[in-house]
Amino acid sequence: QIGIEVRKDADFSTWYTQVLKRSEMLEYYEEVSGCYIIRPLAYNIWQEIQNFLDASIKEMGVENTYFPMFVSQRQLEREKDHVEGFAPEVAWVTKAGSSEMENPIAIRPTSETVMYPYFAKWIRTHRDLPLKVNQWCNVVRWEFKKPQPFIRTREFLWQEGHTAHFTQEEADIEVRDILELYRKVYEDLLAVPVIKGVKSEKEKFAGGLYTTTIEGFIPTTGRGIQAATSHCLGQNFSKMFDILIEDPNAPAGSDGKNAKKLYVWQNSWGLTTRSIGVMVMIHGDDKGLVLPPQVAQIQVIVIPCGLTVKISEEKKRSVEKKVNEVVEELKSAGIRAKSDLRDTYTPGYKFNHWELRGVPLRLEIGPRDLTNQQVLSSRRDTSAKEPIPLADLTTHVSAILKTIQKDMFEKAKKIYDDHRKIVLKWEDFVPSLDDKNLVLVPWCEQEKCEDAIKERSSRSNVEQEPEDDKAPSMGAKSLCIPFEQPQNPPILEGETTCIACDAFAKRYALFGRSY
Numbered sequence: 001q002i003g004i005e006v007r008k009d010a011d012f013s014t015w016y017t018q019v020l021k022r023s024e025m026l027e028y029y030e031e032v033s034g035c036y037i038i039r040p041l042a043y044n045i046w047q048e049i050q051n052f053l054d055a056s057i058k059e060m061g062v063e064n065t066y067f068p069m070f071v072s073q074r075q076l077e078r079e080k081d082h083v084e085g086f087a088p089e090v091a092w093v094t095k096a097g098s099s100e101m102e103n104p105i106a107i108r109p110t111s112e113t114v115m116y117p118y119f120a121k122w123i124r125t126h127r128d129l130p131l132k133v134n135q136w137c138n139v140v141r142w143e144f145k146k147p148q149p150f151i152r153t154r155e156f157l158w159q160e161g162h163t164a165h166f167t168q169e170e171a172d173i174e175v176r177d178i179l180e181l182y183r184k185v186y187e188d189l190l191a192v193p194v195i196k197g198v199k200s201e202k203e204k205f206a207g208g209l210y211t212t213t214i215e216g217f218i219p220t221t222g223r224g225i226q227a228a229t230s231h232c233l234g235q236n237f238s239k240m241f242d243i244l245i246e247d248p249n250a251p252a253g254s255d256g257k258n259a260k261k262l263y264v265w266q267n268s269w270g271l272t273t274r275s276i277g278v279m280v281m282i283h284g285d286d287k288g289l290v291l292p293p294q295v296a297q298i299q300v301i302v303i304p305c306g307l308t309v310k311i312s313e314e315k316k317r318s319v320e321k322k323v324n325e326v327v328e329e330l331k332s333a334g335i336r337a338k339s340d341l342r343d344t345y346t347p348g349y350k351f352n353h354w355e356l357r358g359v360p361l362r363l364e365i366g367p368r369d370l371t372n373q374q375v376l377s378s379r380r381d382t383s384a385k386e387p388i389p390l391a392d393l394t395t396h397v398s399a400i401l402k403t404i405q406k407d408m409f410e411k412a413k414k415i416y417d418d419h420r421k422i423v424l425k426w427e428d429f430v431p432s433l434d435d436k437n438l439v440l441v442p443w444c445e446q447e448k449c450e451d452a453i454k455e456r457s458s459r460s461n462v463e464q465e466p467e468d469d470k471a472p473s474m475g476a477k478s479l480c481i482p483f484e485q486p487q488n489p490p491i492l493e494g495e496t497t498c499i500a501c502d503a504f505a506k507r508y509a510l511f512g513r514s515y
């Protein structure tokens with residue numbers, strides 16, 4: 001087995017590929033570009049995310065369901081501006097065996113058009129509301145941009161929630177409740193800091209009313225990344241799919257017919273396996289994967305040391321016995337612990353093996369430790385070593401695991417906070433991006449201005465020759481308008497001007513190069 005042969009900040013994309021393959025998180029699927037094999041270590045992370053998210057949405061009254069993965073062309077195209085921008089990404093089944101199909105069938109890229117004809121069938125009165133369903137499934141989007149494992153793949157796993165409400169207010173509340181859940185998945189499980197905000201009109205889901213989002217940051221490239229989205233669809237889709245109810249507050253019409261009808265208010269929300277890639281990119285280092293304890297399949301690896309040829313067979317057995325006892329004790333305390341007793345490998349080899357695979361904590365036990373009634377612990381994230389008394393081992397170990405989780409998050413959060421720069425003058429905009437930052441700028445929120453910013457910030461437009469021969473760097477996109485607005489300096493309505501044009505600024509927006 002080999003470790004990682006490149007440094008993370010020297011060749012990030014090679015580093016990323018090597019970490020994923022050599023830690024056995026993922027395998028490349030040679031037959032189809034943009035598709036990958038998610039191996040057990042990574043799939044276990046997805047299952048931890050599912051366990052947390054599924055329990056949480058069930059508490060909110062959301063029920064799991066499963067709809068067909070095939071969509072007819074007619075259904076898919078029922079709403080033009082929902083699909084037109086996405087049409088090139090839709091994968092179609094056109095043949096069965098050797099015979100051409102009369103009507104090609106799309107593979108779901110998302111399930112609004114699959115589900116909503118049936119929402120119309122099931123929702124008749126306000127008593128059928130709120131309707132809240134979710135499905136855990138795969139979706140296919142035939143992207144042409146360069147694929148990247150977990151980050152941009154042609155098939156990915158996600159959950160998609162779809163809800164219908166009697167009032168806009170109820171829908172608005174749920175949109176934010178779900179976004180908060182997504183924040184917890186990233187920050188509490190994956191130790192990845194995110195910023196909550198609303199998307200610009202240009203960046204939002206075209207079929208919806210507004211899109212709220214959590215935005216992550218990859219320090220190595222200085223690029224932002226959309227982590228998850230929670231959309232309010234308004235009544236756009238209920239009008240398209242005739243999802244109506246009688247108005248319970250309207251006076252009952254004498255004939256009972258043409259009683260006032262109301263369109264329901266809908267939301268849809270999704271979190272994908274991209275979250276796994278973001279976690280790897282942020283926490284990984286030059287020794288390989290670094291897993292937050294919350295999602296690590298193995299939280300503690302216990303390794304016998306000092307079993308040299310010099311020590312007696314009986315001494316060797318007593319050390320190995322202690323290793324097994326420690327593993328059992330940790331497991332009985334709910335800690336996911338394993339031993340590595342392979343006697344064909346040296347301790348050093350084993351250290352590299354488990355560091356590459358991101359195991360958060362290692363315990364070393366040798367003959368002297370037996371005498372001293374202690375083990376030597378070693379943290380994966382900081383390499384800090386600390387002897388732990390065997391006496392109250394599990395208390396110490398669970399405390400260290402909790403500290404690791406917290407420290408990993410705090411470290412990533414400080415880096416993210418330090419790389420969100422308030423920029424008030426255009427001449428500082430591109431230099432801040434080139435310094436691997438995201439920028440918080442007073443913005444007028446006009447789409448034409450957003451286009452201009454993207455144009456003016458792509459390196460091809462900047463005098464200086466790109467120092468590397470890479471293609472001119474991409475321009476900056478608006479990532480979100482953060483709910484938490486900078487207060488210093490405050491934006492003065494009708495006074496503060498937009499960073500990029502002479503219109504008045506409305507709010508600070510987060511701009512940056514992105515995935």
Ligand SMILES: O=C1CCCN[C@@H]1CCCn1cnc2ccccc2c1=O
Binds near residue numbers: 087089090110112160
């Ligand atoms: O994000 C989510 C969360 C989960 C449910 N769907 C929404 C919106 C999906 C937007 N979208 C994204 N790619 C697409 C690709 C092809 C066709 C349609 C679409 C499409 O509607």
